[in-house]
Amino acid sequence: GRYLDPNVIFLRSPGDEPTALLLQQALRESKAGDSHAAHATIERARAVNRGFFEVDRVEAFITGFRHDTDKAMTLYRSALGDCATEEERAWVGYFYAGLLARQTTDLAGAIRFTEKAHELFHCFDSALQLGNFYVWDHRFEEGAQLIELALKLAPGKPRFERAATSWLV
Numbered sequence: 656g657r658y659l660d661p662n663v664i665f666l667r668s669p670g671d672e673p674t675a676l677l678l679q680q681a682l683r684e685s686k687a688g689d690s691h692a693a694h695a696t697i698e699r700a701r702a703v704n705r706g707f708f709e710v711d712r713v714e715a716f717i718t719g720f721r722h723d724t725d726k727a728m729t730l731y732r733s734a735l736g737d738c739a740t741e742e743e744r745a746w747v748g749y750f751y752a753g754l755l756a757r758q759t760t761d762l763a764g765a766i767r768f769t770e771k772a773h774e775l776f777h778c779f780d781s782a783l784q785l786g787n788f789y790v791w792d793h794r795f796e797e798g799a800q801l802i803e804l805a806l807k808l809a810p811g812k813p814r815f816e817r818a819a820t821s822w823l824v
Contacts, residue, residue: 657778657779657780657810657815658776658778658779658780659746659749659750659772659776659778659780659781660780661682661713661716661750662679662682664678664679664709664713665708665709665743665746667707667739667743670704671704671707671709673703673704674700674703674704674707674709674710675709677696677697677699677700677703678696678697678700678709678710678713680696681693681694681696681697681700681713681714681717682713682716682717684696685717685720690717690721693717697710697713697714697717700713706737707737708734708735708737708738708743708747709734710734711730711731711733711734711737712730712731712734712746712747712750714730715727715728715730715731715734715750715751715754716750718730719753719754719758722758724754724758724759727754727758728751728754728759731747731750731751731754734747734751735747735748735751741771741775742775744771745768745771745772745774745775745776746772748768748769748771748772749768749769749772749776749780749781749784751768752764752765752766752767752768752769752772752784752788753765753784755768756788756791762788762791762792763792765788766785766788766789766792769781769784769785769788770785772784772785773785773801777808778808779805779808779809779810779815779819780805782801782802782804782805782808783801783802783805783818783819783822785801786798786799786800786801786802786804786805786822787802787822789801790802790822799823802819802822802823803823805819805822806819806820806823
């Protein structure tokens with residue numbers, strides 16, 4: 656599947672698994688439109704694993720999806736502050752970049768975060784997002800190269816290949 660999928664929870668150790676299950680539940684509740692249940696589940700996850708950057712990252716993702724950009728940005732910054740490694744920061748930065756590019760005017764910041772994520776993860780999601788951001792920044796040749804790479808890295812499901820092909824066209 657996709658490595659940088661919002662439903663995938665970054666685990667630092669097996670001890671994070673109970674929190675990951677709660678965060679995945681919160682994402683499902685949010686997708687179903689039950690924001691109160693999602694918030695309550697996130698608070699349970701926070702109580703179980705204080706300081707785990709994924710709690711703020713998931714809450715930021717859900718909050719950004721509801722277009723509460725200021726709160727989402729605060730939560731992403733908090734998640735970045737709780738990260739202990741470059742890999743963790745690149746993980747959170749990838750999702751933060753989506754918010755920056757789509758809901759703020761900080762395309763340069765979005766590109767910086769996504770470049771770091773792509774450097775570390777070199778996967779379909781990072782190549783496609785960075786390629787799209789380059790195109791939005793009028794860096795068409797670089798963007799097309801990355802989108803072509805995303806097409807090669809697509810996880811073998813037609814919908815991902817269609818997404819990359821659509822962006823390439």
